[in-house]
Structures are given as C-alpha cells and as structure tokens.
Amino acid sequence: MKVKITVNGEVLNKHIPNDMMLLDFLRKYGIYSVKRGCDTSNCGLCTVWVEGSPVLSCSYPAARADGKNVTTLEGVQEEAQEFARFLVDEGAEQCGYCSPGLIMAVLAMGRELDHPTDEEVRQYLSGNLCRCTGYAGQMRAIRAWLDERAEKEVQACAM
Known part of the structure; x- marks a missing residue:
C-alpha cells in the first residue's frame, strides 16, 4: 500500500506493508529517537504525536497515519532540549533510554493541560515507564x- 505521511515537516511518499506499525515506518526512514520497548503499548518509549496528539507508535498502524502529520523528538528539538535541561538538573536522565518517549509525553501534556497538579501529571504520564529511577527526579x-x-x-x- 502507498502512504503519504508528513514526518517533522518532510513529506514521505512510501510503499509499505499493510501491517507495518508507525514505529517501524519511522525507524526505517531514519527517525531513531523512537524506541521499541514492549510492543504492547505499555511502556511509552515509542511516543510520537499524530496531528499533535500523543500516540504509541508500536501499536499505531502506519497506514492510519496516511495523510497526517507525525512529530517525533527530532521535530521538537528546541523544546525537547529545554525540558531535557531540567531532567539533567534533577539527575533524572540516568540511562536515557526512556527519555525520548517521556519528553514527547511531557511536551504534549504541557500543550494540553493548563497548570496541572502533580496528580494530573502522574495520570497523564502513567504509561511511561522508567526502569532506572523511582520517578522522583x-x-x-x-x-x-x-x-x-x-x-x-x-x-x-x-509586559
């Protein structure tokens, strides 16, 4: 099947297998911030935005993204670097494997929720797993x- 997916502003017209997941599509075409962690939609490592909303790309069919805009960490580098500075300052980056998915989720939350409480933050990020920390950082x-x-x-x- 042929799809036209705009990834970080670049239009990709590609032939793909019908059962290809968005994670595999992105990695095949050089988007390496998107990581595979579980293939069961339980860890959040593969979080990207489709039309501005966070999705788990390991269980999102690439065909479903046809005609849509997909944003990955590469597409929000300035914002991601700003937030990553806070992770580093708090010693929360440890191995960094979960960081791309976590950062994409946090940035989406920042766009969606106005002044969230800690409980709202926990709920929003409940599907993002980190195996190194206790989430305090x-x-x-x-x-x-x-x-x-x-x-x-x-x-x-x-002003």
Missing part, C-alpha cells in the same frame, strides 16, 4: 519546567 524536573513556564507566562502578561 522526573517529577521534580517536570514540576520545575512547569513552574518556569508559568513564571514566563506571568512575565509575558505583565
């Missing part, structure tokens, strides 16, 4: 990032 990093964003909003409104 990630939560500190997320809270610090959210607090800085809120402070920037207040400063922008005051």
Whole structure:
C-alpha cells in the first residue's frame, strides 16, 4: 500500500506493508529517537504525536497515519532540549533510554493541560515507564519546567 505521511515537516511518499506499525515506518526512514520497548503499548518509549496528539507508535498502524502529520523528538528539538535541561538538573536522565518517549509525553501534556497538579501529571504520564529511577527526579524536573513556564507566562502578561 502507498502512504503519504508528513514526518517533522518532510513529506514521505512510501510503499509499505499493510501491517507495518508507525514505529517501524519511522525507524526505517531514519527517525531513531523512537524506541521499541514492549510492543504492547505499555511502556511509552515509542511516543510520537499524530496531528499533535500523543500516540504509541508500536501499536499505531502506519497506514492510519496516511495523510497526517507525525512529530517525533527530532521535530521538537528546541523544546525537547529545554525540558531535557531540567531532567539533567534533577539527575533524572540516568540511562536515557526512556527519555525520548517521556519528553514527547511531557511536551504534549504541557500543550494540553493548563497548570496541572502533580496528580494530573502522574495520570497523564502513567504509561511511561522508567526502569532506572523511582520517578522522583522526573517529577521534580517536570514540576520545575512547569513552574518556569508559568513564571514566563506571568512575565509575558505583565509586559
């Protein structure tokens, strides 16, 4: 089957097997931030955005993305680097294997939820697994990032 998928602003017209998952499509065409962790939609490592909403690409058929915009970590590098700085500052990056999926989920959450509570953050990110940490560092990093964003909003409104 032929698909036309826009990945990080680049249009890809490709012939694919009918059963190809979006994760495999992305990796085949050089998007290596998207990682395989479980193939059961349980770990969040493969999180990407389709039309701006987070999806687990290991269980999302590539054919379903036909005609759609897909964003990966490569497509949000500036925002990702900004948030990654908070992960590093809080010692939350450890091995880094889960970081791409976590960052994509956090950035999506930041766009979707206004001033989320810690409980809302936990619920939003409940499908993102990290095998190295107890999530305390990630939560500190997320809270610090959210607090800085809120402070920037207040400063922008005051101008």
